[in-house]
Amino acid sequence: MVEFTVLLTAGVVLSALAVAGALSLRIGQSVIPAYILVGILVGPAAPSIAGVSLTLLEGPETMRLLADLGVVLLLFFVGLELSLDQLFANRVRFLRAGAADVGISLPLGFVLGLAFGFTWLEAAFLALVVFNSSTVIIAKSLVDLGWIADRESQAILGVVVIEDVLTALGFAVLSVLLVGGNDVSTVVGSVGRSFAFLLALLAAAYYGASLLDRTFDVDSTELFVLGVLGVGALVSGAGLLVGVSEAVAAFLVGTAFGRTGHAARIQRLIAPSRDLFAAVFFFVIGLQTDPRLLTATLGLVLAAAVVTTVGQLVSGYAAGRAYGLDHGRSVRVGCALTPRGEFSLVIAAFLVAAGTTPALRETIPAFTVGYVLVTSVLGTVLMRNADRIAARLPVQLSTA
Template identity: 30%
Template sequence: MHDAHEFLKSLTIVLGVAAVTTVVFQRLRQPVVLGYIIAGLIVGPHVPIPLVADPVVVQTLSELGVILLMFSLGLEFSLRRLAEVGPTAGLTALLETSFMIWLGFTIGRLLGWTGLESMFAGAVIAISSTTIIAQAFEEQGVTGKLRQLVLGILIAEDLIAVLLIAVLTGVASGSGLAPGPLAATVARLVGFLVALITVGLLLVPRAMRAVSRLNRRQTTLVASIGICFAVALLAQAFGYSVALGAFLAGSLVAESGEEKQVAHLVEPVRDVFAAVFFVSVGMLIDPRLVARHWQGAVALTGAVVLGKVTGVSLGAFLTGRGMRTSIQAGLSLAQIGEFSFIIAGLGLALRATGDFLYPVAITVSAVTTLLTPWMIRASDSIAAWVDRKLPGPLQTFAALYTSWLEELRARRPANTALARVRPLLRLLVLDAALIASIVVATSASIRKIVAVAQNDLAMSELVARSLVIGTALALCAPFCLGVVRVSQKLGVTLARLALPTEQRKRVDFAAAPRRMLVVTFQLAAVLLVGMPLLALTQPFLPGVPAAALLGLLVAVLGVAFWRSATSLQGHVRAGAQV
């Protein structure tokens, strides 16, 4: 009886205060998400106000909000639509999360944190919050290509988060980055997704169509939510997030063709529990801990806002999503959430981090969550302003580059053309994997090798260490050169696919645009290979030599890019005058 009373009391306090703050924020014309977070601060245990809800009860109810929000998102993304945005979203997420991991690690080291704490800090700021963005998009009516791109990136980030958790668990527990367990983790994730989607496609659409034919709204609602929780529970049983399972459940239900009816029925239930989720975020904010660790909170908050906007915008643009849409996507994804709490809590549980990282993660999430609705609302005007302020050569290039890639996607290159691209991609991945293996193996064994050299060969520590590092660099050199050469060849191949050479014409008018595309594709390939490689090897390298090397290579390509862009604008002007 006492438990039932506490449950009802907590639910009453949460919904009552949330209702008041929601009304106030709507009157002030501010996003209601902010009102929910303020409500959480009011009913939380860290503020001296005599309205305290039970955190355990609120946390349990907030899980329902996460599941229902993700299920609603899945209803908008049938598996066919997910496959359409998958490649672009996946590459963008890979580039952006790699950049954020490196940035977080670098900031952690500058703040004096240990290498392991810095690794966890990088992972904490790498993954955006699907739940928070979904609610903000729903509230502000964001639709179209921007919504599809952002949600596709979020799903890719969730998959990356699963791998990050596995890697960090291995590193923190002492097993390190063993290739065997890591490969097993990837294989298990792929196997789970393939099995779930295969069986789900056979059962879920047929079941939902049969239920829908009964023309009973209540039955349809109960059946759809039952499928949602069943798949979420299945994902949790296999060690994955309930959010991933709920999203896949929504996608499977969408394959039945009844997604609009189901979305309409689920919406009121979803909104209630989504409100509880955002209240739970506000309850985690402890002003005293924020004041104590303000430097880390400020640094990581700035990294999330600036890093996410930069990484997502660059990645989305390079994969052909247009300048304005890319910038809007970057501004929409500039926050962290539920996976960051999980990763920070994992570090605390494994004693890999101090007790400061969890409150810092919560603070960064709370601040960026407060900023998210405003950034989404202002994203269109900010993107338009950036587009107007770009130098002329970049404006010309951005417009033509996007149209070229859209045409290339629409044309669907023949199998013979794709056959020329696939071996180059495999070579890029192989070269990057070999470089990473050499760096990690050298870092793991350098102490033992130096000790053997000192004892058996009577070498000094400096000489032995220099020989080991020199040997590692010599082994890496051909593969680094291979990355540059293969990326250039890949750029030439893709440029010829986008702008084929006209054999019959004496004058090749596409030569200047093609040169521009070659440099751009080469730059994209170097970044897509270099950033993940940098994120993986940075913890094993002293100082910032890898970052400096990648920065130098990008700078050289940047100079070539600017020259090509200027030449392209000259050709466009000359053609316009003719």
Template identity: 25%
Template sequence: MLTPLVANTTVHIPNLINDLGLILITAAIAVLIFRKLKQPLVLGYLVAGFLASSHFSFFPTVKDTNSITVWAEIGVIFLLFSLGLEFSFKKLLKVGGTASITALTQIISMIIIGYYAGKFMGWNEMNSIFLGVILSISSTTIILKAFDELGVKSQKFTGNVIGALIVQDIVAILMMVLLSTIAVSQQFSGAELIQSLFKLGFFLIIWFVSGIFFIPTLLRKLKPLFTDEMLLIISLALCLFMVIFAAGVGFSPALGAFIMGSIIAETNEAEHIEHLVKPVKDLFGAVFFVSVGMLINPETLVEYAFPVMILTLVTIFGQSITSTIGTIISGQPLKESVQTGMSLSQIGEFSFIIATLGASLNVTSDFLYPIVVAVSAVTAFTTPFMIKYATPVAGFIEKKLPKRWVKRIEIYSANAQAIKTVSTWRKVIKDYIFQVTIHSIILVAIIQMSKRFLMPLMDDYSYGNVVTAIITFLIITPFLWALSLRRIAPNEVQELLKNKKHYGPIAVLVFIRMVIGLFFIGMMLNNFFSPGTAVLAFVVAVILILIFPKKINRLYVKIENRFVKNYNQRELSVKKINRNNLSPWDGHMANFEIVPESDLVGKPLEEIKIREDIGVNIAYIKRGNLHINVPTKYEKLYPSDEIFVIGTDAQVKEFGNYLKKHEVKVIEEEDSDIILQQFELEHQDFIGLTIRESELREKTKGLVVGVEHNGRRILNPESNFILSKNDIVWVVGDRKKIASFFSSSN
């Protein structure tokens, strides 16, 4: 007699699924409790990890911590990718000076403070050095999550914080190289650090230039084929491609994710991709924070309670004070400086990596890593409160400081942010260095890639080196011309040439460029030919460049225009207004979305009176692909409109609360009068007419808010859009009137 197989079969679930399920269940319960208590969710994740760890036997525990570490690393990657989508290169450049000064002041100060804190506790030299570096790097992921939970991302100081964090992450990579050198050789290697710095700069420029040239074009060409699923997969594929590439050349995977996010941020699809990636980011981000909570060992907290307490205080107060001072030095007002400083008062993921580096090199003691985790966990708990109370603390400090000090800070800030005149020679030299550096890096990258990838493919063919040299030469010719012969800063140079004493220096600059160009020709040919043949090829190459200057010029201009078009894609489409020019004093621009449930929908700006009641101005309205600059008082608001307002932090916050007050709860009962409903057009008599000609709005008191046409989704279509058979039309309005209209039109 056969026994049923099912009866004796035990289904085995991999530990990975068990652990992930346990983490998410614990996290869900914890965040629900913390949401009820109106506390930041990041704290709930940390508590969930603490309870799900093996330190608590009365709770179900995670079985395979290595798998969770992998999920956590994925979480960091997606968090940094999303961060890049929100803060493009242009935004970083706007706060670049402030961010660099803030970050460098904090890092240098905290390394010194951390080093002497270690010495104070009796630690050895290497432990103290690593401790100083660990305490100098704030946590991007913890701050980003806290900003999300507290709803302060629209405030002006957050740009300074994010810029400083990116500078910190880049410096952290250099610090890891330096610490590795010190650990192995037991001495400082300046040459190694400089080499790493040049390597990082080289790859950052190559990634940015090539990414901006190719990726926006790729997304633009493929846009008609995109569905949400395809766009999500393509964007994540691009992210992970850059992660793999960055790791392959020796950099942080998280840095690669951020770079790709910053590149995609320059495209028209950035906001859509950000929306699609958000659930993925939230999922793996939760796993990351839970994994941090799992690393908290209660025994370590007890055994090393004194060092944990000391280093927690050093981190919170040291980071806050040094960052505040750095931000003031960079020329920011006192309030923003305090907000920036108090936001940066924690350590996080890079600190873990640096602590792990010390342990793997066997140069730090076993107690350092658990202490770092404990300090990180405590400061992660305090971070939301530091951010929340930064504004009151800034007001308190302003009242307590001597009036003359506050006045001097205001004057210094105003002078630092004022537009300063730049000499003509300075403009020329700046443009000269920029052009020579960029084109030199591009030429080196092309030549090395040709040598590494193209040359091996041609080795099996006769004259393979000749073919490789010709292909490489054709590719680098436009950049050689731009480096050697293209006019740089023509207006400024023309002004300088009015004075004969400038003839010599300008001639020297031109000569240097030509020499550099000839050097790259020789460098390229030397990789493919013997010395004798290379000389002949060198002469031929120079002659060809001199014979066809106009064609080469046109080709370069075409390449440059493509890059500039891609770089300014969002500005050309959105016609954004520069924040700095529009934002006087402490005002800034913030964006909000009009939800479909808002009772402001359909009302003209004249009736809403937000300028009179709140004090904010609407700079422009984004409605699908339509952008309304400086809307008139007769302009109405529609569902999913994205409005960009200008005001102070207080005014922007008040406006956000104003929008929430005007959200109307959706009535889900069957007798609801106003609904959002879809209809597929099959036999209606208005097929072939425009939305305006169909008289749908007049007859139903409704509004067409979306159309799906040939697989393409159009949000808030124009009134002249022609309705076609099989279109799916989304209409908002009176349920009975809409149903009657569509049924009577069949």
């Protein structure tokens, strides 16, 4: 048996991710499900081929740091690219489109969670998981299909931004409420501390833009990258200390940088790091997933995928019409919004570490992995066939 050093393991993992990603792109799919599958395939519960187990890593320890940075950077970029100005400039249309999407999809997920027999807090987390459309998968598909040049793309991406803001908000509140212990004064103290941190961070993000602007006005590329990553990791780490999800903290840091003149430079210099670390994060998600739990939650996954995808097609279509798009383009909006991805997985990863009930620690994360695998693939297929679907839908829908 070969003794794997950390470096050799990392080499095997990164190479496997590259190969899996390339195969995935070849068949027109997103890389996210491919990375997760690689994680499952070489994790502690890996299958054996001819008596030799594929298990490469017993746990995520050696990859943990990279994966954590992946979470921070994924959400940092969501905040960075927020562009609320555009939403405000077209607020009436986006308000209507967002209301149609959110009003149908968010309650649907919550009711689904309660129907599955979860408590209201568990159901609320589940609602967020099945609500948030994947910016990463959608943005890539929009470019691949050429819709990016057409009118529906701003409606789709605008709705995704609204979903991201609401998810971040909901996640922040729910993660703060998720504290162990029965002693009321401890709970109140802990919740209070978390909210104080969030408020301070919000204020800093709002008022600190000019300070960030001046501080990061450095010529050296490497100092710039180090500084931005440093601030992101520092604030996210501090958030974890007081019970705020590192993802939410990173999101707020991202919004702060998005209001400076450095946004474009960060895009150029740090996006490659985000892609690398995010790939490792998706891999670790797979690594942590017990295939037995995945099978056990398969029924829930399929039920949720059917219900939420139909719900999303309806709510996305309604959002497209509310935005002022015609029948065909509204169907595209509905299809485009169906894939779930990074944000759902970030919530799942948080629950693995911070969950207070078995459902939160195991069932919902395993469910999320299965759900993302199904919806990311299904969503991409739906997008590719959107125009055929639109042509087959009854005409009276188009005049509705």
